[in-house]
Amino acid sequence: MKLTKIAVAVLLTTGLAACSNSSVNNTNEKASAVQSAYPGITLIESVAANAAEISIPYKKYQLDNGLTVIVHEDHSDPLVHVDVTYHVGSAREELGKSGFAHFFEHMMFQGSENVADEEHFKIITEAGGTLNGTTNSDRTNYFETVPVNQLEKMLWLEADRMGFLLDAVTQEKFEVQRETVKNERGQRVDNRPYGRLNERVSQALYPDGHPYSWPVIGFMDDLNRVNVNDLKAFFLRWYGPNNATITIGGDINAEDVLPLVSKYFAPIPRGPEVVDAEKVAVTLEADRYISMEDKVHLPLLSMNFPTTYARAADEAPLDILAEIIGGGNNSLLYKNLVKTQLAVQAGVSHPCRELACSLSIYALPNPASGKTLADIEKIVRDSFTEFEQRGVTQDDLDKVKAKIESGAIFGLQSVAGKVSQLAAFETFTGNPNFIQDDLARYNSVTKADVMRVFNQYVKGKAAVIMSVVPEGQRQLVAAEDNFTPISHDFGGPSTTSADDLVARKAVDTFDRSKQPTAGVNPAVEVPTLWQTTTANGIAVLGTQSIETPTTSILIKVPGGQYSEQAEKVGLAATTAAMLSESTQNYTTEQMSGALEKLGSTIRISANSTHTNIFVSSLTKNLDATLALVEEKLFNPAFSEEDFNRNKQQSIQNIQHALKDAGYLASNAYSQLLYGDSIAALPNGGTLASIEAISLDDVKGFYNSNFKPQGSEVIVVSDLEQQALQAKVAATLDNWEGKAPAPSAHFEEPKVASNVIYLVDKPDAPQSEIRIGKRDMIEDITGEFFKANLMNFALGGNFNSRINLNLREDKGYTYGARTSFWGDATSGGFTASAAVRADSTAASIVEFTKELNNYAQNGISDDELSFMRKAINQKDALKYETPNAKLSFLAQILEHDLQPSFVKERNKIVSTISKEEINALAAKHLNTKDMVYVVVGDAKSLKPELEKLGMKVVDYTL
The missing domain is CATH 3.30.830.10 (Metalloenzyme, LuxS/M16 peptidase-like)
Known part of the structure; x- marks a missing residue:
């Protein structure tokens, strides 16, 4: 998983307390003072906040057993988020023993020496908290968010599975969780269209035995072959405190947290020493063509060029290159493939991991275009040539910088986000305060840098080109396969025994079997609300939230699926999609570019009863963002070109969905529950209904239903009521009319029992x-x-x-x-x-x-x-x-x-x-x-x- 990604607003989950020139204290005097107060704990650094730059204030400590402890204080809400990140993912596995890291993510929830089976989830749920764990190629993390009075219990739970897990890992639990992993793979990979795409590409992109050449979830043959002792050996190798970081953020003080951390974690012995894996450049001598038949409607072309590794100097310009070629409505692939209706979808990303990255391109041809995967590949390559001629504009760089800024500030909104970023930066850089370096490397990218990485990694370079085609249609592949992964015979069942394990055991001075009791439940204040109704009948409800300089707005307009006729179901969703296209004064591309430069989003969608407009903006850009909202809502172009493209995309998306078991189940279930009513039909329409919808239908639905009376506006902003109310009024006050009430009737059909x-x-x-x-x-x-x-x-x-x-x-x-x-x-x-x-x-x-x-x-x-x-x-x-x-x-x-x-x-x-x-x-x-x-x-x-x-x-x- 990429830590910093332009396409997802860079995941700069930082804490605003913190918009500041971070001051780092790392003096021997302070460190020795902390060691004196808390034996076995050393203060490494303290980062404070001030208003000059974005950062997250924290204090970083280390226990004598190697455990890194990061504490972030945020007193805005009475909760605490705990994250334990182990620097182990599927990349630490061995060839033939894939899936162990992910398997252990499951096993870590199955009870430990002092926590009974199935109790981990129960204890946290009972505490009013949420929890989960995730595994990727490079790390595994476990996290929970709970009311602050539950902190000690969380530390007890996490310490128990770090230091007291193995005796509770039984053969029976091993077998049950192996079946659960198989079910997860079935649901997320084997039973999903294109589900095996990534693992097939990885086998071809990386050398045999490379840590990224197998999937995180693993190959089931590997999990079937190993035994419980193989799993225990993997835990003993990688899950020691010296390969872990615990990050604690919320309504806490470091002075209160450290004694608890020391009590529960300090007795856990170190594990084997861990060194970072070597980053070896991945290269291909020639294009590798591979293919796969799948239960899909549309063929898919995937192209992957090996590039650099996460946080390398070339990562940032490669991210920007990906945006220019295929990152949005202003990209070359959108212009050359999607807007021309040659493809239903197309895009480019630059996913990065600790050891390697790749420039990843995909496209799904539109059957109506008659284009083959070979044709699509040629258009992609022609787009590379066009990029050479086009070059990089200042506009390209400005949009990226705006995304970085907005992503950083929006990341300030949750303690979980801030804690996760601290944990990730510590795990992969050793510096939780890496955020400024991360921002700087994007802000320093030049036009020449982007052209340089294009020439170095893409122009004339070899790639893995994969074709996924519908079953029985191998004639559609871009080219015949010229690569076959090496096949291995790893023998029969594993013979690893308990005698092969070198266990380590903590020695306590307290009774760890006693679950800590929680303190008094924290007082929780319901947000202070203000409410008004505009002159044209819109109910407005808002609250002030001063933690970040951001504004979020939800506009709910009556008129969704239940305002449609069955023969044209999907009309509300189609109208919403058209409101996201060109306007009378902006092309689709111009609108997208304007929003990107502001770092704002406007999302429009329809559900059963409403059309919803969600607006997210930095408050400093709110006026400009609301001007674009007004343009979208009241000046839609409703162009024939936009309509035809959206209609074709909807038809292809429905045909694709009909290959998905979950979609089929939901549709059949709704039909049986609702019979002939509109509610029996999918919100996005059917093949017949979408085909029947005309542009005049869209205009008619908009003119009839898009009215202010009965609409609702919900706002959350750092602005005070008077200022925000004025901005909302200036945007919506000239809107007039009232929509007809929905006439949908839901008579319940009689369905036979048994x-x-x-x-x-x-x-x-x-x-x-x-x-x-x-x-x-x-x-x-x-x-x-x-x-x-x-x-x-x-x-x-x-x-x-x-x-x-x-x-x-x-x-x-x-x-x-x-x-x-x-x-x-x-x-x-x-x-x-x-x-x-x-x-x-x-x-x-x-x-x-x-x-x-x-x-x-x-x-x-x-x-x-x-x-x-x-x-x-x-x-x-x-x-x-x-x-x-x-x-x-x-x-x-x-x-x-x-x-x-x-x-x-x-x-x-x-x-x-x-x-x-x-x-x-x-x-x-x-x-x-x-x-x-x-x-x-x-x-x-x-x-x-x-x-x-x-x-x-x-x-x-």
């Missing part, structure tokens, strides 16, 4: 399951809300009955869940999972058993207590970022609430009785009323499903 509706996806390695029914509309403090409290123990969290059964106990799935869902018009209940194909029938049995058992016997006392603690302690996390505040305010407007509804809901959580929850379960969880949908390989599934005693009906979308 029936499984089977949608065929031939040879699918996984099956998608949906079980559920229509139910209540959404409410905030009524039965809908209470039903979701009831559902929490059933399928509403990781430790729910259904997820523990299907994922952790049986190994059938990567994740299973249940939920009540709804809006003001309709709602329902759904149980869902993507399961291993050979466990489809068994998964149906387990789902049904769990639903019936819960309906009949209800919630346990422990589950009720768990639910109450988990939900009521989440408040500290609800209002941290401007976007979180935006969602909170939108809910208030939508349901006409007073802010006091938060206290009312907390009271319901605290007082709802076991009897009421059980009555809700009995009322809403009758499986006899539910629809069963399965998407998978019908020829193998149908006989197994029929054995369940249910009628199996072949269902066609």
Whole structure:
């Protein structure tokens, strides 16, 4: 994963406290003072904040066992984020033993010596927190955000799996998690269109045995061959404190944190010494053509040129080169392929990792163009020639610098973002304060630098060119394969034994088995709100957030899918897409360029009931951004060229989606629940409906529905109400009219019980399951809300009955869940999972058993207590970022609430009785009323499903 990426606003997740000339203290006097107060801890440096530059204030320490500790103080919200990053990813694995780092990400949540099985998720969820772990080629990290009173418990958990994990890693856990990883691969790779593209490219791009030549998730043959002792050996080699950084940020003080870190982590012994892997330049002597048939609708061309490595001098100009060639609406590939409708999509990026980067190009030809992958490759290469002639403009560099600035400031909005950046920079550079160097290397890029890297890495250089084509259509490949990866025989099952392991054990002076108790829950203040209604009928709700100089605005205009006719479903989404194209005064490219120079975004989309306009801007650029909002909303060009291009893209996207099992399952399920109503159809339309939509339809929908009365504006900004209200009014006050009320009617069809509706996806390695029914509309403090409290123990969290059964106990799935869902018009209940194909029938049995058992016997006392603690302690996390505040305010407007509804809901959580929850379960969880949908390989599934005693009906979308 690339740490700094232009295309994603550079991930400069920094802390504004910090817009400053960082002052770094690294004196022997201060270090010795810290060592005296906290034996075994050395202060390495202290970075303070002042207003001259962007940085994140922190203090960096090191324990005698090598653990690096970084503390960032942010007292804006009563929460804390803890990140433990280990400098180990798939690149530390051996040929034939791929997937270990990712496998260990799973194992680290399976309990340790003092934390019982499945307790890690439960403890953090019960604390009102969120958690996860991620693995990439170069590092693995584990993180949690919790109310600040839960910090000690988090440190206890993280220390226990760093120093006391191996005795808890059993053969049984190993086998279950191996199945879970297989399910994850099936869901994310094998059962997804183009899912194996990256691993095939990596095999061809890197030399045999190179650390990046295998996928992070690993090859299943490797995981099948190894045993639990291989996994333990990998942990002992790489998961020592001297190969880790713990970063703690939030409403804390370093003086309070250090004694806790010392208590829980200092006794853990060092692991083997770790040195950085050598960065060896990757080169290709000639183009390598490879290809693959896949269950896809469109062929795809991928070109990858090896370049440099992360944070090398050439990375920044290569990032800018990628932007110019294929990074957006002003890029060469957009002009030459997408705008001309020769391709449905095309783009360029420059993903970088610790040891290597590549310039990555992709394009999906539009079937209507008649272009082959060979034709597309030629157009790409011709675009390189055009770039030589075009050169680099100052405009190119200015847009990149604007993205960097806005990305840096928007990254200040969450403690998690700041902590993650500190951890990443420390892991890969040894300097958490690397942010200024990172900014400087982009700001110093010249036009000549970009041309130089083009000549060095792209012009006339060899690449890996991969063709992915629909099954049975090998004639579409760009060129015949001329490269085959080396095949290895790694023998039979591993013989690694426990005797081969050299264990290390911590020695404590306290009883680590005792879970720390949390302090008093922190007081959480609901944001102070202001509300008004404009003269033309727009409800405006806002709040001030002074942590960053940014403004976020959500404009909700009534008129979405439910305002359409079924034969032209997708009209609202098409209209929203057209509002993102050219206007009367700007071409699409000019509008994109203007927004990029401001570092602003305007996103327009349609859902069931509304068209939503999301605006994000640095406050200093808000006036200019709102002028562009006004241009987009009130002066659309609705050009024939834009319409035809969007229409073709929509048709191809739908045909692509029809190869995706999850899309098929959702569509079949909606049809069965909603029958002939508009809600039965996909928001983005069907092939027939999109074909039927005309440009006049778009203009008509816009003219009829795009009106101010009933619209809502939600704003979160560092500006005070008066100033912000004036800017909103200046943008929207001249808007007039009222849209007709939606006429959609959702009559519930009668669906036979004891029936499984089977949608065929031939040879699918996984099956998608949906079980559920229509139910209540959404409410905030009524039965809908209470039903979701009831559902929490059933399928509403990781430790729910259904997820523990299907994922952790049986190994059938990567994740299973249940939920009540709804809006003001309709709602329902759904149980869902993507399961291993050979466990489809068994998964149906387990789902049904769990639903019936819960309906009949209800919630346990422990589950009720768990639910109450988990939900009521989440408040500290609800209002941290401007976007979180935006969602909170939108809910208030939508349901006409007073802010006091938060206290009312907390009271319901605290007082709802076991009897009421059980009555809700009995009322809403009758499986006899539910629809069963399965998407998978019908020829193998149908006989197994029929054995369940249910009628199996072949269902066609």
